[in-house]
Amino acid sequence: MKRIITPLFRFTLYLVLIAPLLLFAAYAFSTRWFFPQPFPAEWTTTTFQRAIHDSRTLSSMAQGLWIALLVSVLSLILALPAARVLGLRKFRGRQLAWLLLFLPTIIPPLAIGMGLNILFLQIGLAGTIAGVILAHIIPTLPYTIFTLSSAFARFDENYEFQALALGASPWHIFFKVTLRMMTPSLVVATLFAFLISWSQYLLTLLIGGGQIITLPILLFSAASGGNPSIIAMLSLLFVAPPVLVVAFTARQLNQHGEEIREQY
Amino acid sequence: MTTVNLMSLNKTYPNSTAPVLKDFSLSINDGEMIALLGPSGSGKSTLLKLITGIERPDSGDIQFDGSSILNIDPNKRGAVLMFQKSYLFPFLNVEDNIGFGLKVQGVSSQTIRAEVKRMLNLIGLPGIEKRKSGQLSGGEGQRVALARALVTNPKLLLLDEPLSSLDTEVRMNLQEAIRNIQRELGVTTIFVSHDLGEAMAMSDRMALLLNGEIVALDKPENLFHRPRSVAAAKFMGVSTFLNGNQLTVKNEALSVPKVSSDQARLLSEPSGRYTKLFAIRPEHIRVQKDGCENSMQGVVSDCVFRGEYVEYQIAVNEMTVRARMPMPAPMFPHGERVFVKFPREHLFEVI
Amino acid sequence: MRSHPIFSPWLSLAPALTIVLVLLGASLLYAVAESVGYISVIGQSKFSLDAYRNTLDLNSEFWASLEFSLWISIVSTLISSAIALLLAVWLSERRGNTDTLALNWNLAFPHLVWSVALLLFLSQSGLFSRWAASLGLISTPAEFPVLVRDRFGIGIILSYIGKEIPFLTITILSVLRSQSVGYDVVAENLGASRWQRLRYVTIPQVMPALLAGSLLIFGFIFSSYEVPALLGVGYPRALPVLALRFFLDPDLRARSEGMVISLIITLIVMIVAVVSLKMKDEG
Numbered sequence: 001m002k003r004i005i006t007p008l009f010r011f012t013l014y015l016v017l018i019a020p021l022l023l024f025a026a027y028a029f030s031t032r033w034f035f036p037q038p039f040p041a042e043w044t045t046t047t048f049q050r051a052i053h054d055s056r057t058l059s060s061m062a063q064g065l066w067i068a069l070l071v072s073v074l075s076l077i078l079a080l081p082a083a084r085v086l087g088l089r090k091f092r093g094r095q096l097a098w099l100l101l102f103l104p105t106i107i108p109p110l111a112i113g114m115g116l117n118i119l120f121l122q123i124g125l126a127g128t129i130a131g132v133i134l135a136h137i138i139p140t141l142p143y144t145i146f147t148l149s150s151a152f153a154r155f156d157e158n159y160e161f162q163a164l165a166l167g168a169s170p171w172h173i174f175f176k177v178t179l180r181m182m183t184p185s186l187v188v189a190t191l192f193a194f195l196i197s198w199s200q201y202l203l204t205l206l207i208g209g210g211q212i213i214t215l216p217i218l219l220f221s222a223a224s225g226g227n228p229s230i231i232a233m234l235s236l237l238f239v240a241p242p243v244l245v246v247a248f249t250a251r252q253l254n255q256h257g258e259e260i261r262e263q264y
Numbered sequence: 265m266t267t268v269n270l271m272s273l274n275k276t277y278p279n280s281t282a283p284v285l286k287d288f289s290l291s292i293n294d295g296e297m298i299a300l301l302g303p304s305g306s307g308k309s310t311l312l313k314l315i316t317g318i319e320r321p322d323s324g325d326i327q328f329d330g331s332s333i334l335n336i337d338p339n340k341r342g343a344v345l346m347f348q349k350s351y352l353f354p355f356l357n358v359e360d361n362i363g364f365g366l367k368v369q370g371v372s373s374q375t376i377r378a379e380v381k382r383m384l385n386l387i388g389l390p391g392i393e394k395r396k397s398g399q400l401s402g403g404e405g406q407r408v409a410l411a412r413a414l415v416t417n418p419k420l421l422l423l424d425e426p427l428s429s430l431d432t433e434v435r436m437n438l439q440e441a442i443r444n445i446q447r448e449l450g451v452t453t454i455f456v457s458h459d460l461g462e463a464m465a466m467s468d469r470m471a472l473l474l475n476g477e478i479v480a481l482d483k484p485e486n487l488f489h490r491p492r493s494v495a496a497a498k499f500m501g502v503s504t505f506l507n508g509n510q511l512t513v514k515n516e517a518l519s520v521p522k523v524s525s526d527q528a529r530l531l532s533e534p535s536g537r538y539t540k541l542f543a544i545r546p547e548h549i550r551v552q553k554d555g556c557e558n559s560m561q562g563v564v565s566d567c568v569f570r571g572e573y574v575e576y577q578i579a580v581n582e583m584t585v586r587a588r589m590p591m592p593a594p595m596f597p598h599g600e601r602v603f604v605k606f607p608r609e610h611l612f613e614v615i
Numbered sequence: 616m617r618s619h620p621i622f623s624p625w626l627s628l629a630p631a632l633t634i635v636l637v638l639l640g641a642s643l644l645y646a647v648a649e650s651v652g653y654i655s656v657i658g659q660s661k662f663s664l665d666a667y668r669n670t671l672d673l674n675s676e677f678w679a680s681l682e683f684s685l686w687i688s689i690v691s692t693l694i695s696s697a698i699a700l701l702l703a704v705w706l707s708e709r710r711g712n713t714d715t716l717a718l719n720w721n722l723a724f725p726h727l728v729w730s731v732a733l734l735l736f737l738s739q740s741g742l743f744s745r746w747a748a749s750l751g752l753i754s755t756p757a758e759f760p761v762l763v764r765d766r767f768g769i770g771i772i773l774s775y776i777g778k779e780i781p782f783l784t785i786t787i788l789s790v791l792r793s794q795s796v797g798y799d800v801v802a803e804n805l806g807a808s809r810w811q812r813l814r815y816v817t818i819p820q821v822m823p824a825l826l827a828g829s830l831l832i833f834g835f836i837f838s839s840y841e842v843p844a845l846l847g848v849g850y851p852r853a854l855p856v857l858a859l860r861f862f863l864d865p866d867l868r869a870r871s872e873g874m875v876i877s878l879i880i881t882l883i884v885m886i887v888a889v890v891s892l893k894m895k896d897e898g
Contacts, residue, residue: 006709009705013717014717016777017717017718017720017721018720019732019736020724020728020729020732023732023735023736023742024732024735026742027735035740035745035748035756036745036748036749037745037749038745038746038749077630078630078631078634079631081627081628081630081631082627082628082630082631082632084627085624085627085628086628089624091623091624093625094624097624097625097628097632100632100635100636101628101631101632101635103635103639104635104639106834106884106885106888107639107643107881107884107885108838108839108855108877108880108881108884109838109839109840110838110839110840110855110858110859110877110880111642111643111646111838111877111878111880111881112638112639112642113642114642114646114858114859114862114873114874114877115641115642115643115644115645115646116638116641116642116645117862118642118645118646118649118655119638119641119642119645121655122655134634134638135638137634138634138635138638138639141631141634141635142635145631156349156351158347158349158351159351159353161316161318161345162345162347162351163353163364163368164316164317164318164338164339165316165338165339165341165343165344165345165413165422166339166344166364166365166368166412166413166416167339167340167342167365167368167369167416168339168364168365168368169339169368170339172368177353180353180355181353181354181355195722195725199725199727199728201727201840201841202840202841202859216725216727219727219728219731220727220841220844220845223730223731223734223845224845228735231731231734231735232735235728235731235732238725238727238728239723239724239725239728242722242723242724242725243723245723246719246720246722246723247723250719
C-alpha cells in the first residue's frame with residue numbers, strides 16, 4: 001500500500017507544481033480551441049509572434065526589466081552596510097533596528113502605495129520611473145537585508161583581519177575578499193530583489209499611475225476580461241525570469257528559502 | 265630584524281568598565297619567540313589586535329625598532345597574524361593564498377611564483393601550488409597559512425593559538441616546524457597560547473598574563489622550576505602552598521630551605537604566624553605508607569592511575585594536597601591513612 | 616573594517632533606515648491626513664471625521680467586505696495550515712531534499728500568475744469544464760459549477776492555499792529537520808506509537824513556527840489586493856479591493872473613505888503581526 005501511495009502522492013505534488021506552465025503553454029500555442037475539446041487541436045506560434053512584435057508588450061517588458069535591475073542594485077547598495085552591522089555586531093538598539101527594517105513587510109503594500117501616491121504627486125515623482133523604483137525598494141529592502149545579514153552572521157571577520165595584516169587595502173578586502181566570500185548570498189539577494197520588483201503590481205499601479213506600464217499591469221488588465229491565448233502568453237513571458245531564477249538558484253534556495261517570504 | 269617595544273599600553277572597551285590591558289609593557293628582542301600564556305579574557309587577543317592595528321590603545325605606544333607604529337595603517341605595519349583556523353581564502357588555490365600578501369604589494373607574478381615555491385619547500389609541502397584550500401588537511405592548512413604569513417617577510421609574526429585545533433601528533437610536528445622556520449628566518453614572534461607545554465616548548469621567553477597584566481616573565485625553565493609568585497606558580501601547575509601554620513604540625517616543624525634569618529625563630533613558635541609562603545610542584549611530593557622527616561599525615565581522597573604516573577589527592581588537615589608520582593607508584597584505597605613528604609630541597613618560597 | 620567607536624552601527628544603518636522610515640512615515644502621515652479630510656489634490660483642508668462616520672455606518676458596504684475578507688483569510692489560513700502540517704510531517708520522514716526543491720518551485724509563480732492559472736483552469740469555459748464536457752458530465756459551459764468569481768470566494772481561497780501550502784510546509788519542515796532527528800527516536804524507544812509521537816512530540820515542536828507562520832499569512836491574505844480583485848465578484852468585495860476602488864473613485868470625496876479602510880486594514884494586520892512576533896519569541 002505504502003509503495004503505491006508515496007509515489008502517487010509525490011506525482012500529484014509535482015503535477016500541481018508544473019501544471020500552470022503546461023496550461024499556459026497549451027493556451028498560448030494553440031488556436032481555435034473550442035469548448036468541449038479537452039485538448040488543443042491546432043498548434044500555432046501566431047500569438048507568440050504577435051506578442052514579441054507587439055510594441056506595448058515589448059516596452060512593458062523592457063521597462064519592467066530596467067526598473068527591476070535598478071531596484072535590485074540600489075537595494076543591494078543600501079542593504080550591504082546595514083546587513084553587515086546587523087549580522088556581525090551586537091549593539092544597543094539592534095532589536096529596534098530589526099523591527100523598523102521589518103516594518104515594510106508588515107504594513108500592507110496597499111496602505112504604503114496609497115500614501116506614497118499622494119506624497120509622490122506632490123513632489124513630482126508620480127508617474128515617473130524614479131518614483132516607481134523608490135516605491136519598489138520598500139518591499140525589496142527587507143528581504144535583501146535579511147538574506148545578507150544572515151550571510152554576514154556566518155561570515156568570519158578574521159578573513160578580513162588576515163587580509164589586512166597581509167597588507168591588503170580596505171578597498172581590496174571589501175571587493176576581493178568579503179564580497180567574494182558572500183557571492184552565493186549576494187546572488188540570491190539580488191535575484192530576489194529583482195523578482196519582487198519584476199512581479200510588483202500594486203505599487204507600480206499606484207505610483208506609475210498609468211504612465212509606467214510593466215508586464216504585471218498588462219497581464220492584470222488582460223486577465224480581467226481578455227482572450228485566453230493572450231493571457232496565457234503574457235503569463236508565460238511574466239514567469240519566464242522567475243522560473244529561470246528559481247531553477248538556477250535551487251540549491252541556495254534550500255538554505256535561504258526561509259528568508260524569502262510570501263510577499264513575493 | 266625587528267625589536268618590538270610595547271610601552272604602558274592601556275585598553276578598555278567601550279560599554280565595559282574593566283580594562284582589558286593595564287599599563288602593559290613588554291620588550292621583545294630581535295628574532296626572539298616570546299610566548300604569552302594566559303586564560304581567556306586575560307588580554308592576549310586584545311594585545312594582538314592592538315599590534316596589528318585592528319584596535320587602538322587608549323594610551324601607551326607600540327614601537328618597532330624604536331619608532332612608533334600607531335599611526336601606520338594596519339595593512340602597512342608588517343605584523344602578520346596566524347590564527348587557530350587557517351583562514352585560507354576558500355576561493356583561491358594554495359599558490360594564490362600564499363602569494364596574496366605579495367600580490368597586494370604589486371609584486372610581479374613571476375617573483376610571486378618563485379617566492380611561493382621557496383615557501384612551500386620551507387614548510388615541507390613542495391608541489392601543492394594548484395591545490396584548493398579545501399583539499400588540505402588541518403596540519404597542511406596551518407603550514408600553508410604560516411607560509412602565507414612569512415612570504416611577505418614580516419617585521420613581526422603573531423601566532424594566535426595556531427595549533428590548538430590539531431591532533432596531538434600533527435601538533436607536535438608543527439610545533440617543531442614552526443620553531444625551526446622561525447629560527448631559520450630569525451623573525452621576531454609573539455606566540456599566544458593557553459597550553460603550558462606548548463608555550464614552554466616553543467618560546468625563548470614566556471610571559472604569564474592575568475587580567476591584563478604580566479604576572480611573570482622569564483625563560484620557561486626558570487618559570488617552571490622557581491616561579492616567584494603564587495599566581496605564576498598556579499600557572500605552572502603548582503597547587504600546594506604551605507604557610508607557617510601548616511608548616512608546623514604538633515610542634516614538629518617541617519624543615520624548609522633557608523630563606524631568611526628570622527625563619528628559625530618564627531618556626532619555633534607553634535602558634536606563631538609565619539608569614540612566608542612555600543610552594544612545591546606536585547611531582548616532587550612523595551606519598552608513602554610510613555612517616556619520615558618532613559612528612560605530614562593525611563587521608564587519601566582520590567587516587568587515579570594515569571598510565572605514566574599516578575595522581576593523588578590527599579586531605580591533610582584542612583588542605584588538599586595534589587601529588588603525582590611516576591610509575592611504578594603505589595595505589596591507595598580511598599580513606600587510607602598515608603604520609604605526604606615534602607622534600608626539603610624542592611620547597612621554594614613564593615610571594 | 617575596524618570597530619572604531621565613532622563609527623556607530625547606526626551610521627551603517629542610516630541609508631536603509633532613512634529610506635524605509637521616511638517613505639513609510641510620510642505615506643502613513645498622508646494617509647491619516649487624507650482620512651480626516653485634508654485632501655491635497657483638490658486643496659480641501661478642513662478637519663472632519665465624516666469619512667470614518669460614513670465607512671463605519673451600519674448600512675455601508677464596509678461590513679459586508681470585512682465579513683468577506685475575514686472569511687477568505689480565515690478559511691485559507693486554516694486549510695493551508697492543516698495541509699501544510701501533514702505534508703511537512705510526511706516529507707520529514709523522507710530523506711533527500713528533492714521535495715524541498717520542488718516546493719521552492721512555487722516561488723516561480725507570483726500570486727498574480729497563480730490566480731491567472733486558476734482562472735484558466737476553473738472558469739466555466741476553462742480546462743476542467745472542457746474535460747467535464749468531453750466526459751459527458753456537462754453539456755454547456757453554464758452547467759459547470761462557478762468556482763472562480765463566485766459569491767463565496769472559492770477561487771480566491773483556492774488561489775491562496777495553492778500558494779501558502781508550500782510556504783508553510785517549508786517553514787515547518789525546516790523546524791522539523793533542524794531538531795527532531797533525535798526526539799522522535801527517543802520517543803519511539805520509550806514506547807510511543809506513531810500517532811502518539813505525532814501528537815506529543817512532533818506537533819508541540821512545530822506549533823510555535825506554525826502559529827507564527829499562520830498569522831503571517833493571515834495578515835498577508837487579509838491585506839492583499841491582486842487575488843480578490845482578479846478572482847472575486849462585484850459584491851461583496853474584499854476590503855483591499857473596496858479601499859482601492861474608493862481611493863481611485865472619480866468622486867474625490869470617496870478617497871477619504873478609501874484611506875479609512877486602508878488604515879483599518881493596516882491596524883488589523885499590525886495587531887496580528889505583533890501577536891505573531893510574540894509567539895515567535897516564546898517559541
